[in-house]
Amino acid sequence: MRILLVAGSGWRAAAPEVARAAARAWSSAAPRDAVVAQALADGGPGFVEVARPLMAADPGLLVLETALAPEGPAGAGTTDLVAGTSLELGRMLGAALATDARTIALGLGPAPVHGWADGGAGLLVGLAEVLGVPVPGRDRLVAGGAGLGGVRATDLPDVARLRRALGARDVVGAYRSSDPVLGLAGLAAGLAEARRLDPVVAQALEHNLGDLAHALAALAGLAGRDLLAGSGPAASVRALGALPGAGGGAALVLHALGVRLAPGxxxxxxxxxxxxxxxxxxxxxxxxxxxxxxxxHDGTVALVGELALEVAVPVVVVAGHCVAGRREWAAAGISAVYEEPRRSAAASDVLGVVPRVARTWSR
Incomplete structure (x- = not known):
């Protein structure tokens, strides 16, 4: 039999290691099967590690991730998240433009991982500085989400010039969650719900990110159009606010810079x-x-189930634990789900289930 073993993200170990270990576990129980291992990543931590074989196969591809340009430690507290800046991320993106890469994929991880929630304002400054573009409101833009209150279009660098610099490459912002930058389900609200921000601080951050969106929307033609939202500055702000809030809201600025956004x-x-x-x-x-x-909703199981359903290939899931009901995962194209008996999410424990699954499904 031809077996494809796919390891998703979220492990303490690197996803490629989990994929290879799962393949060995399957082969130990079904040695005649031809097993291929594939790791996937969603744009968060480990995105570059998973993409290394892809970069080796295509020298024109360069993969980066926000976790490689942290401004605050993982698990940063309230003050760190609102004061942290994505400045180094912008410098990293600027440095990537000096390479021969034709495609630059930038993984946008969650705010608590890299320690900022500034909507990409610092990224804008870092990129502008590398490219030699003046930034009138530099001090405000690098002060983190807490410093964005009252920011105006006149504080921003020449965004059209930055767009032209990026336009020569295929730059894609790879995100996991489609939760928006602004609103009741937005970046600030999510951080407050996760108890990473005090509700009062989160409300102020929401207001400040809204000011950044207004500043970007004031730059005619840069915010893009939303046919359902209508036209004008207010509609542009709504369109920008609905962008994914990944990368500490960096998608807000990346979109204004003409970067393509896609699920990691x-x-x-x-x-x-x-x-x-x-x-x-x-x-x-x-x-x-x-x-x-x-x-x-938008994880590895959902994607693989969708693709396999189109070609009628059975999908079996091995997981530490499952809270989805049979009706839900069956509708997503999954044939069976096997849980670790103790509901442990440790890779070593979950991989211990794989040989039993191999004996059941191999023929």
Whole structure:
């Protein structure tokens, strides 16, 4: 049999290591099967590690991630998140433009990982400085989300010039969560709900990010159009606010710079030829820490299930624990879900289930 083993993200170990270990575990129980291992990443921590084979296969591809340009430690507190800046991320992106890369994929991880929630204001400054573009309101833009109150279009660098610099490359911002920058389900609200920000601080951050969106929208033609929202500055702000809040809201500025935004899993899957690999398999096995609401909505299980359903290839999921009901995962194209008996999400424990699954499904 032809088995495709796909490891999702969220492990303490690197996803490629989990994928290879899962393949060995399957082969130990079903040695005659031809097993191929594939790791996926969603744009968060580990995005670059998963993409290394893709960069090796295509020298014109350069993959970066926000976790490589931290301004605050993982687990940063309230003050760090609102004062942290994405300045180094902008410098990293500027440095990437000096390479021969034709495609630059930038993984946008969650705010608590890299320690900022500034809507990409610091990124704008870092990129402008590398390219030699003046920034009138530099001090305000690098003061983190807490310093963005009252920011105006006149504080920003020449965004059109930065767009032209990026326009010569295919730059993509790879995100996991589609939760928006602004609103009741936005970046600030999510940080408050996760108890990473005091509600009062989160409300101020929401207001400040809104000011940044207004400043960007004031630059005619840079915010893009939303046919449902209408036209004019207010509509542009609504369109910008609905962008993914990944990367500490950096998608806000990246969109204004003309960067293409796409789900990180899709970016890796398309580059790795996942659809063709699934089509050429008899069974696809997905190994993830948990099958929860996020995994079923926009995670590895949801993506693999969708692709496999199109070509009628069965998908089996091995997870530490599963909170999704049978009706939900079956509708997503999943044939079976196997949980670790103790509901442990540790990779070593979950991989211990793989040989039993191999004996069940191999023929």
């Amino acid at each position: 899993l899709r970016v890796v899957a398309d580059r790795a030829g996942l659809d063709a690999a699934i089509n050429g398999s008899d069974v696809v096995v997905v190994v993830v820490p948990a099958v929860d609401g996020g995994e079923m």
